[in-house]
Amino acid sequence: MKKTFFLIIPIVLVLLAGCSLQQLKPTGQNESAQITEQKQKAQIAPAESKAADDPYEKMQAEYKRPLPGDITSWKTYTNNQYGFELKYPVMYNTFVNTYGWPKSIIHFIENVPGTQAARAVISVWDSENDYKDIPVYLAMKHFCKYKVGAKYILISYSVSEEEADIISEWEKICDTFKSTIK
Secondary structure (H helix, E strand, O other): OHHHHHHHHHHHHHHHHHHHHHHHOOOOHHHHHHHHHHHHHHHHHHHHHHHHHOHHHHHHHHOOOOOOOOOOOOEEEEEOOOOEEEEEOOOEEEEOOOOOOOOEEEEEEEOOOOOOOOOEEEEEEOOOOHHHHOHHHHOOOEEEEEEEOOEEEEEEEOOOOOOHHHHHHHHHHHHOOEEOOO
């Protein structure tokens, strides 16, 4: 009886395993086509639905950068200590953070969805070329430099070459720079 029992158990297990494998195997061409179609939809659907469902993505897609032609609505940053001012678009917020930025006095950050890093920084130097020894400033490939009194004011901004509209915008911001020392 024990021998019969031990012979029946492996046979039952083999039959169960065979039935399970049969359930997993596609049975026809139609099912294969359906699986392929579902895979294609799965690859496309996340990108389409993300923009439609995610309010953050929707805001990012709808945001249009204003052209820098009209500066009447721009804010004015004035620095009485070093004697200068400049205008900048309302889409920027300013903040002071000198950590990791030697000689910096103000940073500009875009107040649009997705932007987390400073777009530009203004720093003050005793010598015209002192900033060239500081890696964080060398990484910012675009800049404007002005001499005001005995100091050099450097406006450094981070823009990729593909962002021609932002380069143009910061060139316009630099054009508004003026000394307030009389």
